[in-house]
Amino acid sequence: MGPLELHEYAALDAVGLRDLIRAREVTAAEVEDAARRALSQVGPELGALTRPLFEPALVHDPDGPFAGVPFVIKDSGPFAQGVPFTLGSRSIQGAVAAVDHDLMARFRAAGLVALGQSTAPEFGLSFATESVRHGVTRNPWDPGRGVGGSSGGAAALVASGAVPVAHANDAGGSIRVPASCCGLVGLKPSRGRTPCGPLTGEAAFGQLVEFALTRSVRDTAHLLDAVSAPPVGDKYQAPAPARPFAEALRTAPGRLRVALATAPWSGTPVDPQVAAVTVNAGKVLEWIGHAVTETGPDLDADDIVEAAMLSVVSTGGAVLRGAPRRPDPASLEAVSRAVLAETEAFTALDVLAAMEAQDRVTRSVGRFFLAHDLLVTPTLAALPAPHGTLAYDAPGQSARSWLRRIFAHGPFTAAFNVSGHPAISLPLGQSREGLPVGVQLVAAHGREDLLLQVASQLEQAVPWADRQPPVFVD
Template sequence: MEPHAYAAFDAVGLRELIRTREVSAAEVEDAARRAVEQVNADLNALTGPLFDPAPAHEPDGPLAGVPFVIKDSGPFTQGVPFTLGSRSIRGAYALVDHDLMARFRTAGLVALGQSTAPEFGLNFATESVRYGVTRNPWDLERGVGGSSGGSAALVAAGAVPFAHANDAGGSIRVPASCCGLVGLKPSRGRTPSGPLAGEAAFGQLVEFGLTRTVRDAAHLLDAVSAPTVGEKYQLAPVARPYADEVRTDPGRLRVAVTTVPWSGVPVDRQITEATVAVGQVLEWIGHIVTEASPDVDADEVVEAVMLSAVSTGGAVLRGAPRRPDPSALEGVSRRVLAEAESFTALDVLAAMEAQHLVTRPIGRFFLDHDLLVTPTLAQLPAPHGALDYDDARHSVRSWLRRIFEHGPFTALFNVSGHPAISLPLGQSREGLPIGVQLIAAHGREDLLLRAAAQLEQAVPWGERQPGVYVD
């Protein structure tokens, strides 16, 4: 199988080829390895060489033989080193599989390598001192977003149909928007966070992935979303597979649209226009569309997200094989570790109260609306260096405000725990992808996937390809 033929299929399509024995799993893996190495020369999206051999996986799982990459976001795959994108972490290995990786293995997914992420995952740009700049296949002078940027670059360039990603403030949806992908952040409790983390980022971090198609997101969610015994946050099993939801009419939905961020930062006009156009498409389909948004305080959002930032620093201090050398850290990371150590129980309680002050009005909002539509980002993909994580002048709060100037719409739903998805429904005059975000009530990934599939059919994006693509 040649790489260009391989890249034409999504994960479900590749699995069907393998199931019907049109190609073998070994042929798919070989094509994928060649594809990854080909595009990575331009993108710099891997932390090192490809795994050889790939970690063990079930040969008969529902996605057996489908290649993917894992994100360098901590201990995830047994025996595989991780760095969190930092020069300060060396010699650290995962001793056990993350529960999500165990489910990836059971599904039969084949891990080929590890993708880049910014230091500690605390940036909307994937640019670290350790690994350098990961470049956007749509424009090599622009960033891929963050923090799951290496994963996004490889999926967008056709090298893998799916990549592991996680999201504590937008780290799935932001790179999805920058790279023209489907980025689903499931509800809090839908995917596992153990066994090493009991409550990842105080419930704000969700594990999942990035895809090119809505049906892949649905099939992947089916493969990994069963409840986990003993987890603090978990949801009841769904009535039927998510793969069935993408073929189901959502009915007539009450859709709210807003292009105004809660922080009041400016939004690029092309992004505003793309979001309004999605509202018009939904109205044309037959949904009831109004202009509305939840009433939340932007300062409370920042305070709540502080829980995620300082818990990241705390996890590094607890989990690294040795205390990080401050001189080997980037500027903001030094502040993260310092503030994590100085954060008191009263600070934690205040931030948790801010979380509740954000979550309650959003919950009430979805009593009167089925979907909320917003931009994913306020700006087009940023030029390299625009979000400088090594700037030592920042405190943690000032850094969060800086990245939320670029992406003010995503973190709100990590705080509240609602499911959200970024879809590549727009394109700028420069030919750059524009993501539009859909949010549903807690636990309603079914509704989100129905609406996403409807939009994928009405405004198809599958024929668009970036300048850097397999072959």
């Protein structure tokens, strides 16, 4: 095949690149060189990298199932041993990960070639990747709009073709929201499907899940197979799949009971274009042969906000415990200052009340999936937001008021962090302006296989692989 041209590299997903390397049509070194050129081309334009590329790439297993496939890690805390992290904050200086996160160890074992670190909002507290420390991360579909958050830099780099897959995590929508904004596949696995150790036994009271962003369903399935062995010592463990997730893609799931909901439990208005794409997804599912009814789980929006406070104060607690000294308030963004103050004021009774709210949400969602196999909703209530819409330094924000504000933009995602159910965002439509519109699918706990089977059906019926944003490699 010869040297790998950038347009050839960017057109391939992770499985495609892996197969080229295995067939010896290209070498892993040639793929890495193309990835470095791609990242250098679009990374600065999009503001999606926190630092220069790693030289050399981080150590990885050359015989892993994704050997030679480039990716990036997210600046969301201590993740890769020896790599500095900032959590997008000016208050964190000189912090370096002492050990690998358990998921990073699995990424290395899978053979993924870590070449850089992607941007995230300060402490991951926003659906807008716009930090004072790293600036605005721009959307490759429209540089005047945001990429979502908190895995925004990762989404920008995957959508622009710089890497086929990128580390991401999700405590309230932080995989699915950027996937919707950037036209990607974003799976939030079930609670306990991927590891959260060794520094914690449960992340954000079980609401934070680690995984990745991709451009194809098959990449998501194969990657989940590579990294989702039972997490040793973690408090939560999802049931093992009956067969590999990638193998499940080869068979149809049968006729499913599908619920369709376009109105969020908070009552937030939904952009008509977003709702229309979701309704069309329901029609496609009916055409495939599934039974679709308009209904949704009975959820209390106040319970979701109250339960999500556990994730917020868990973040604040991690910052306060992990810092050698209390961060200087002057170096923090407004919402972060509020979160740290409220974390210190949060009492044991507050924790118990939030845990009770989490239990109510979890039970309600669990009961819903006794009568339904799948829930379909919009991922966001709106199109990707222009920069500054979710202004991070807005005055007078409390942690709760901030949650309500960002949940008005993305009201459909956090419930399933609270409940622990798997959910995936798929790029099933575009707006009149050419912006991506994501549709969220949710299934019973442990049923990523079902989500991926239906996602594969939708990918074949409403293909998105040929869509490329204006800012794309080469």
